[in-house]
Amino acid sequence: MVGARRSGDLGSKAHGTSGSKAHGASGSKARGASGSKARAELRSKAGGDLRSKARVRRRRPLKRHVQLDLLAKPKRRRRPGSRPVGRPPKGARAGSPHKARPTLSARHPVHVVLRVVAELGRLRKRGVWKAMRWATLCAAKREDFRIIHASLQNNHIHLLVEANNQVALSRGMQGFQISAAKLINAAVSVKRAVRRRGQVFADRFHEEIITTPRQARNALSYVLNNWRKHREDRDGIARSWLVDPFSSGAGFSGWKELAGRDVMWRLPETYEGLIVWFPRTWLLSEGWRRHGLIGCTEVPSAATKVRVAATALR
Numbered sequence: 001m002v003g004a005r006r007s008g009d010l011g012s013k014a015h016g017t018s019g020s021k022a023h024g025a026s027g028s029k030a031r032g033a034s035g036s037k038a039r040a041e042l043r044s045k046a047g048g049d050l051r052s053k054a055r056v057r058r059r060r061p062l063k064r065h066v067q068l069d070l071l072a073k074p075k076r077r078r079r080p081g082s083r084p085v086g087r088p089p090k091g092a093r094a095g096s097p098h099k100a101r102p103t104l105s106a107r108h109p110v111h112v113v114l115r116v117v118a119e120l121g122r123l124r125k126r127g128v129w130k131a132m133r134w135a136t137l138c139a140a141k142r143e144d145f146r147i148i149h150a151s152l153q154n155n156h157i158h159l160l161v162e163a164n165n166q167v168a169l170s171r172g173m174q175g176f177q178i179s180a181a182k183l184i185n186a187a188v189s190v191k192r193a194v195r196r197r198g199q200v201f202a203d204r205f206h207e208e209i210i211t212t213p214r215q216a217r218n219a220l221s222y223v224l225n226n227w228r229k230h231r232e233d234r235d236g237i238a239r240s241w242l243v244d245p246f247s248s249g250a251g252f253s254g255w256k257e258l259a260g261r262d263v264m265w266r267l268p269e270t271y272e273g274l275i276v277w278f279p280r281t282w283l284l285s286e287g288w289r290r291h292g293l294i295g296c297t298e299v300p301s302a303a304t305k306v307r308v309a310a311t312a313l314r
Contacts, residue, residue: 096206104166104209109148109284111219112159112173113206117199120188122154124232124246127190131183132157136275138179145172146277148284151223151247153230158223162281173205216288222300224249229300242296248274256293 104110116123132152139147145168149160157180163169181200189195210216227233227244242257243249243265250265250273258264267273279285 096204098204101166101170101207102209104163104169106162106164107281107283109160109162109210109216109219109279109281110169111208111210111223112161114157114159114177115202115206116155116157116184117202118155119196120155120184120200123152123157123184124154125187127187128152128184129246130272131187132180133272133274134183135176135180139172139176140275140277142168142172142175144168145175146280147176147274148277148279149220149223149248149252150274150276151226151244151249153226153232153246158226160219160223160284162277162279162284169207177201177205210283213283213287213290216283217291217294218300220252220254220284220288221294221298223247224252224294225296225298225300228297245271248276251276252294254289254293256295259293 129152132150136147136150139145144164146162147159148162151158161169161172163172177200184200185196185198208219210219222229224244224247227238227246232238232244233241243252243255249255250267250271253264
């Protein structure tokens with residue numbers, strides 16, 4: 001009995017230990033399997049959500065990329081009633097438009113206008129005049145570009161030039177502007193502590209090609225008598241002058257006051273004029289004379305204003 005009891009005890013112990021171990025192992029395996037299944041289900045759900053989102057995103061229409069031409073000009077359209085398209089002017093007035101220069105023939109002279117920056121002040125000074133004279137001397141070295149007449153006003157310069165072609169005009173004006181800018185900066189810096197450097201001309205030069213004798217005469221009168229248009233002839237000693245001393249008018253032989261005379265104006269010994277060429281084109285040498293000589297007291301644009309006023313009174 002003792003042996004049987006012991007064997008029973010041993011059996012029960014063995015059964016208990018083996019049963020508990022088996023039950024613990026099976027329980028842990030079941031919990032592990034259920035946890036792995038839950039994690040797999042979460043992963044599948046998350047993956048399904050991501051795949052569904054990706055599918056939704058792929059359903060959007062793809063943008064079509066268009067190859068742009070770098071040389072093509074953008075189309076700029078103006079709406080009715082809106083302001084004009086384009087870059088606004090930097091100052092109070094617009095500068096010369098950046099358009100292609102017209103084709104120039106050697107038989108046609110050109111009226112050129114150069115406007116200077118406001119920092120320079122008045123240009124009608126003796127120092128600036130000497131700088132202008134040296135600039136015309138530098139430009140006179142070229143034969144394909146010739147300055148025929150010039151006048152110096154308060155804030156701009158008028159030139160009547162001849163050139164073989166448009167390239168010669170551009171190169172000649174470029175050289176003249178560089179020389180004039182350096183010399184004018186040096187002239188206005190005489191009474192300053194620091195020499196002035198930087199921009200002199202506010203914009204690219206404006207040009208008007210002369211093609212007819214009447215246009216040539218008007219251009220000559222406008223350039224040589226431009227000081228009367230700006231009323232520079234009404235101040236001080238200038239009232240006694242017939243010809244603008246800040247121009248090449250002293251060497252012009254087409255004045256009415258010189259008709260029938262063999263001599264030119266009598267100039268002071270200290271006066272130094274501009275270095276200019278004699279005209280080679282027919283328009284500036286002979287053609288303009290068909291419409292009469294130019295008077296020293298003519299005011300440019302005055303006849304046009306009188307004509308417009310008379311038309312308005314009718």
